[in-house]
Amino acid sequence: MKVRTLLLGAAASLAFAPAAFAERGEDGQLNIIYWQAPSTLNPFLSGGTKEVESSSMIIEPLIRFNEKGEMVPMLIDEIPTVENGGVAEDLKSITYKLSEGVKWSDGSDFTASDAVFTWKYCTHPDSGCAQVSYFDGVEAVEAPDPMTVVVKFKEPKPFPYTAFVGSESPIIQEAQFKDCLGASAPECTDANFGPIGTGPFVVDEFKPNDVITLSANENYRDASKPAFASITFKGGGDAASAARSVLETGEFDYAWNLQLAPEVLDKMAAAGKGEVVVAFATSVERLHLNQTNPDSALGPDKRSVFMNGENKHPFLTDPMVGKALSMAIDRQLLVDIGYGRAGKVTCNVLPGPEAYASTANDDCMTQDIEGAKKLLDDAGWVPGGDGIRTKDGMRLSVLYQTSTNAVRQDAQALIKQWWSELGVETELRNIDASVFFGGDPSSPDTFQKFYADIEMYTNNFSGVDPEAYMANWRCSDIPTPKSQWQGANIQRFCDPAYDELVTEMSRTAELDKRADLAKQMNDMIMQSYSIIPLVYRGGQSAHANSLGGVLMNDWDSELWNIADWYRIK
Template sequence: MNEQALRESLQRVQSGRLPRREFIDRLLAMGLTLPMVGTLLMAAGPVAAQSSGGFQYKPTRRGGGGTVRLLLWQGPTLLNPHFATGVKDELGCAVFYEPLARWTADGNLEPVLAAEIPSRENGGLAADLKSVVWKLKRGVTWHDGQPFTADDVVFNWQYATDPATAAVTAGNYQEVLRIEKVDSHAVRIVFREASPFWPGLYCSSMLVPRHLFSAYIGAKSRDNPANLRPVGTGPYKFADFKPGDMVRGEIHTGYHVPNKPHFDLVDIKGGGDAVTAARAVLQTGEYDYAWNLLVEDELLKRLEGGGKGRVVILPGGDVEALYLNYADPGVEVDGERAAPGTRHPLFQDAALRQAMGLLVDRQGLQDFIFGRAGTATANFINNPVRYRSTNLKFEFNVDKANAVLDAAGYRRGAGGLREKNGRKLKFLFQTSTNASRQKCQAVIKQACQKAGIELELKAVTASVFFSSDVANVDTYGKFYADMQMYNVTQGRPDPTRHLQRFVSWEISSKANKWLGLNLVRWKNDEYDRLYKQADGELDPVKRAALMIQMNDLVCRDGYVIPLLFRPAVAGLANKLQAPLSGWSLATGSLRDWYREA
């Protein structure tokens, strides 16, 4: 497609004559990445209204829909989006807080608190990609009646990037040099360098009110009552919260979108397990929505036969992976185990890491446990497809693992357990409590036993494992084990944030209250260099190639063992209509949910 043809196609998209999905597919087939296609669409200016995936909001008035009941088997434990280390907490926050924009299912941006998506045509996007102006929606108020303004946007950047705040969202602003107030309802984002993916990570970050958080910036950040009693701009106001148990929101009658929301109350119930959640929506109809149905596919299909609900598969960028601790969880340094600077006494050996990778039956996990909910993979980055490496292959081979261990000098002792230099191959393997994950643990343990490796299995309640409780030793951020397994969410079509999980400056530690993204503590100078280079690379093909190099580097080193590319799996009541996206939080679209008569 030459330049003239591209311009004509963009004009057809703008007028509504060419479906946006068809335009995206054409450019992806030519080799462009989804983020770059999105950038072209945003740069083209306003587009004729089109529904996302055919979804159309039908209610003609606000309220009247009664109560919508959501079941999260991992209950939210806090309601400050800047401290949300797990999706469960982000889901709770998104009931009340909103971002500038959110990603739809087809990978496009739609405005939320922004008045429009910046583009070259509307003057928002600078030609050199070094800055972007976001115009804010007028007439938006916080739930306490205070106006939402540019000061709030600037404050959130200041709050998140203050080291003493120790916010998990600090990395969202990594590329941002500063945020300037243009006027009461416009801000300029100035990047450190030209930004090829200028929507970045900041634009979909939920915003908190300056007037309630400014007194608690920095070292006082954990003392703010609003951490548990949110005051946002969203379609629902805070009504009640019991950490790990329930969240309740009531309709915000002054919400800034006409005729929305449809439901009068939102009830989120936490706890239980994924099977119970699936049954409550698909079979009994007690709830309208169930999140993250990490359930064996055969059982999901049987439950769907109950006729009360349906399973929805939402492709995104999630990946279930096994992590070997780069640091030493058995040594304490200044009151901290698995401290940066320490090294795991056994996993330092590349041969042992290679053997561990050979002892994971990824295909078996897909075929017999996950089904539709997981595709075996050797890659940490799996979607969009242009970022997916074709250089890596996975292999399950117990005999080969034994040969590798033999050659590396690991000898079998009493009971067949291998050891070397007096150190036995005996490891603590932890994950969250979930039937499917415990079956994965059992499968991996069985294979390891055949190779002379003993695994002690530990299952931690999900609300604890994924929490940011600095006093709890069982969180995955502390990683006080030799191995752990969990799913991470990419959250947007660009993999930048996903790959940020392995840069050295994001290592989880006591100094950042264990909120750094790099939980495995892996450190590699070449990876850091590639990440910084990709951050400033404007050529989409070169940028994708750099990200593939990063994927290959971390996966080949063996501390990160990808298991399954996981689409989001949700359960919906038959009459519930909701524009869900694999790139965005489900509760972030609550304003658009409705129940058919």
């Protein structure tokens, strides 16, 4: 019982602040800009944050995490625990009692069968569901009656708050998606672009990679919310123009993910129209080193495809090469130039919560170019006449890609310079963020396809327990053509010993042991140098001074409490 209480932490603090409005829609129009435009409103078909965030206004999980990382009931009245009987004593099931009167936006009843269907939808072997790790260890989801959802686990689940918890694991309507199981999931355009939800807003029109128009859900469970009658959710552009539209021109009320140099943001904020807000949770800007061969000559069936380890990258599977690339980087300079108060140096892909953060890799905090050169010398990489190192007739040459973003291009330029000092040839490429993070299985430019040697972006996880996140690097989660390039193991890391640690963590209850396992997994990935962490990023956004109710949150969707936003009069 003691373990269960510790795992829940401060989850008993569940009440929201009193609403500052009393009538739905009384505050008119809300304008939001996400300069990375969503390509779908179905987060199960994309691992991109922009899809998860935009859809969170429409479809909801049973439980969200608030700005403190505490669990908050959304479609239930009480968090199940062992103490209140909601979690079985043997830890093999969790039972959710749905709130009375919750309706889908089309007026139909929200029932337990919708949760059962969502589980079947995401775990279908041909679905390519981007969020399937949230159902790890789930044996069945059952609906003994319309108001009861029972999640059953194959083995005792010490932390059962994964399926239907957090913005990445919402519930979709069975009636709308019933014909969209398996390989047909991406073909259900109407449903994917306009999901029926239980959230405070409904989709009026969705233009992929452009704009979403929404209106207040007339069937939302709180008759006084949301305060805004409509939303224009604009996508595209860049971080600078998004920040300017809130902080200087006042055209928009909220701008997301302002990855800009600190002096640029400070100058904009001086105009006095808005406020920059920052929250740290688990986001890390990192380099992924492709463990498979991305050579275009291999063709689409083999290019960047794992092939059970038979298609290894020519040199990035050698940890000494990755270690040298890491040692050459001055992470503090990347923080100072690109992030300011919204960044910290990190040597881990799992930087938080603090109890889970390893110290075993802290030597990365100090740049050591001479040491990196010696490492490559010792590994047999010899500088050629043009200064580029070669080994066995192979040049140490990489294509390094990321999304189009001023801070990222500055980082690329610096890293290219540091690598050139080692004798590494680097070609830089940047791709429009809406395409790079779009998840379109037909596009050659998505981060999932990874048609490059190295790519850079930020990722994180919702909630405070890293079990599902660390499960992302199992061999089975590698994107492939068969999975329609969905899967979270982007760099194609595969180690059976790592998979065993994932399984062990799913069976471990004691917090100290869970923390130790998480650190072991983090260290295994770090010391494979298939990921090189750069910056522990705080989520950084901006809102107009006239916008109230915003609780900046990096544990869940930033729009997690948009039903409570209002216009300050």
